[in-house]
Amino acid sequence: MEIDGMPLHPLVVHAVVVFVPLSALGAIAGAVSVWVRRRYGWLTTAFALVAAGSTFVAQQAGVALYESFPRPTSEMTSHMEIAGGLLLWVVLLLVGAAVVTVLQFLIDRSDTAPKP
16 A cells, blocks of 8 residues: 555554554543543544554555565564554553543533433
8 A cells, every 4th residue: 555656554653653642641631630531531532533543554554565575574573463452452442532531421411410
């Protein structure tokens, strides 16, 4: 997979490198602070969604790039093995961020609902 002759993998990896840590930091901050969770919960979830999508695309592009080499090196094989497990963790981060954000939204909504 290429864009203007440039392999897609190194381009997409930049999104992974930015959005995975931002999502993780947002999730950690939201776990310890209600204010952060209320204010940035949806943003953290959106970042986690972008992180999961870009991780998936980077993995697919990485496999295509790996297979394009006639004799992949041991470093490339090692890189593939390490990167192979990342998608599961990023999807778990996405699910966790989404669940916490939705629960906080429901709690806030029930706090502001008129009482009978």
